[in-house]
Amino acid sequence: xxxxxxxxxxxEECAAEMGKVTWPDRDQLRNATWVxxxxxxxxxxxxxxxxxxSRLAIADFIMGIFTS
Numbered sequence: 001x002x003x004x005x006x007x008x009x010x011x012e013e014c015a016a017e018m019g020k021v022t023w024p025d026r027d028q029l030r031n032a033t034w035v036x037x038x039x040x041x042x043x044x045x046x047x048x049x050x051x052x053x054s055r056l057a058i059a060d061f062i063m064g065i066f067t068s
Contacts, residue, residue, distance in 0.1 A: 024032065
């Protein structure tokens, strides 16, 4: 098979598979978007808290070593 026929077969198979996809409706998409936004905010807050605590702990530790 030539590259051109391979590419044509690939595109045809992709189109057939895309026809089998069950796409979400507007409400499902909105709910999924809110879940992603909430999860992103939660993980961001956790990382911020961990960063702040570790920064303060390390700064206090290092300052405790080098000060009298």
